[in-house]
Amino acid sequence: xxxxxxxxxxxxxxxxxxxxxxxxxxxxxxxxxxxxxxxxxxxxxxxxxxxxxxxxxxxxxxxxxxxxxxxxxxxxxxxxxxxxxxxxxxxxxxxxxxxxxxxxxxxxxxxxxxxxxxxxxxxxxxxxxxxxxxxxxxxxxxxxxxxxxxxxxxxxxxxxxxxxxxxxxxxxxxxxxxxxxxxxxxxxxxxxxxxxxxxxxxxxxxxxxxxxxxxxxxxxxxxxxxxxxxxxxxxxxxxxxxxxxxxxxxxxxxxxxxxxx
Numbered sequence: 001x002x003x004x005x006x007x008x009x010x011x012x013x014x015x016x017x018x019x020x021x022x023x024x025x026x027x028x029x030x031x032x033x034x035x036x037x038x039x040x041x042x043x044x045x046x047x048x049x050x051x052x053x054x055x056x057x058x059x060x061x062x063x064x065x066x067x068x069x070x071x072x073x074x075x076x077x078x079x080x081x082x083x084x085x086x087x088x089x090x091x092x093x094x095x096x097x098x099x100x101x102x103x104x105x106x107x108x109x110x111x112x113x114x115x116x117x118x119x120x121x122x123x124x125x126x127x128x129x130x131x132x133x134x135x136x137x138x139x140x141x142x143x144x145x146x147x148x149x150x151x152x153x154x155x156x157x158x159x160x161x162x163x164x165x166x167x168x169x170x171x172x173x174x175x176x177x178x179x180x181x182x183x184x185x186x187x188x189x190x191x192x193x194x195x196x197x198x199x200x201x202x203x204x205x206x207x208x209x210x211x212x213x214x215x216x217x218x219x220x221x222x223x224x225x226x227x228x229x230x231x232x233x234x235x236x237x238x239x240x241x242x243x244x245x246x247x248x249x250x251x252x253x254x255x256x257x258x259x260x261x
Contacts, residue, residue: 001028001063001064002025002026002027002028002061003026003027003028003030003062003063003168003169003201004025004026004049004061004062004169004201004203005024005025005026005059005060005061005062006022006023006024006025006045006048006049006058006059006060007023007058007059007060007061008021008022008023008057008058008059009021009022009023009048009055009057009058009059009060010022010055010056010057010058011041011044011048011053011054011055011056011225012056017225018041018044018053018225019041019044019045019048019055019225019226020041020224020225020226021057021058021226022041022045022058022225022226022227023058023227024220024227024230026201026203027201028168028199028201029199029200029201030201030202030217030218031192031195031196031202031204031215031216031217031218032202032203032204032216032217032218032219032220033203033204033205033206033212033215033216033218033219033220033233034046034203034204034205034206034219034220034222035205035206035207035209035212035219035220035221035222035241035244036221036222036223036228036244036245037207037223037244037245040222040223040224040225040244041222041224041225041226042173042174042205042222043087043173043174043205044225045222046084046171046173046203046205048060049062049082049171049203050079050082050084050171051067051070051075051078051079054067054068055068062078062081062082062169063078063081063168065078080105080108080165080167081165081167081168081169082165082167082168082169082170082171083104083161083162083163083165083167083169083170083171083200084162084170084171084172084173085155085158085159085162085170085171085172085173085175086158086173087173087174087175087177089154089155089157089158090158091146091154091157091158091161092146093145093146093147094145094146094147095118095145095146096142096143096144096145096146097133097138097141097142097143097144097145097146097149097157097160098121098126098129098130098133098142098143099118099119100146100157100161101129101132101133101157101160101161101164102117102118102121102125102129102164103118103161104160104161104162104163104164104165105117105164105165105166106118108165129142129160129164130142132160132163132164133157133160135160135163135194136156136157136159136160136190136194137156137190138153138156138157138160141153151178151179151183152179152183152186152187155175155176155179155183155187156187156190158175159187159190159191159194163194163198167200168200168201169200169201169202169203170191170195170200170201170202170203171203171204172191172202172203172204172205173205174205174206174207175187175188175191175204176188176206176208176211177207184208184211185211185214188204188211188214188215189215191204192215192216204216209236209238209241212233213233213234213236216233217232217233218230218231218232218233219231219232219233219236221236221240221241221244222244223244228244
């Protein structure tokens with residue numbers, strides 16, 4: 001049974017079809033990269049997998065459970081099993097690294113316990129968070145305010161926060177888009193290594209073919225909300241990848257009009 005599955009999923013926002021009849025399955029422990037231009041549907045697909053966006057048609061399931069048939073409290077419980085790394089990270093700048101990591105588990109608690117967990121964690125939780133920060137290479141940064149960390153270090157805090165949920169799967173939306181090539185490679189090496197060590201299902205959206213090929217055995221190409229290809233990464237060639245990003249005549253006209261405006 002796959003951990004994530006989409007069956008003919010379509011997502012509409014008004015007149016816009018963000019996803020069109022998408023079908024794919026991601027097995028437990030699998031590592032998969034979504035590639036495609038901005039607006040191709042990558043972010044929407046990730047949001048659908050956490051029920052943050054609901055399909056207009058088709059079926060989405062997580063660990064065999066149809067998201068459309070779950071109550072709101074069941075959806076919330078299921079989300080605690082999925083770590084999400086946002087493109088903008090969503091860290092609280094004036095909190096310490098340890099506190100930002102602790103925030104990864106507040107979805108499991110009520111308000112009072114959540115506040116206590118972030119600001120006054122018990123000794124066991126504090127030591128476990130510090131060990132987790134050590135795993136991502138920040139063992140000496142637990143007390144450092146997040147806004148005093150580099151971009152790559154902040155990305156590592158975001159990874160640790162996702163792992164502190166003790167998830168079964170992790171989704172990451174363009175997690176290295178703001179990093180230089182060397183730091184991007186280091187972050188993806190860390191993320192994929194940790195997913196293998198913990199047996200996590202990992203789905204990441206990327207723009208860089210070289211990184212996608214290096215770290216992910218399977219690539220899914222999206223364009224215009226549709227799945228264009230879904231194959232082992234070694235079978236996806238440069239020309240096929242470039243074709244995802246080629247602008248149509250209409251898109252070029254839109255760009256020209258924007259430049260004039």
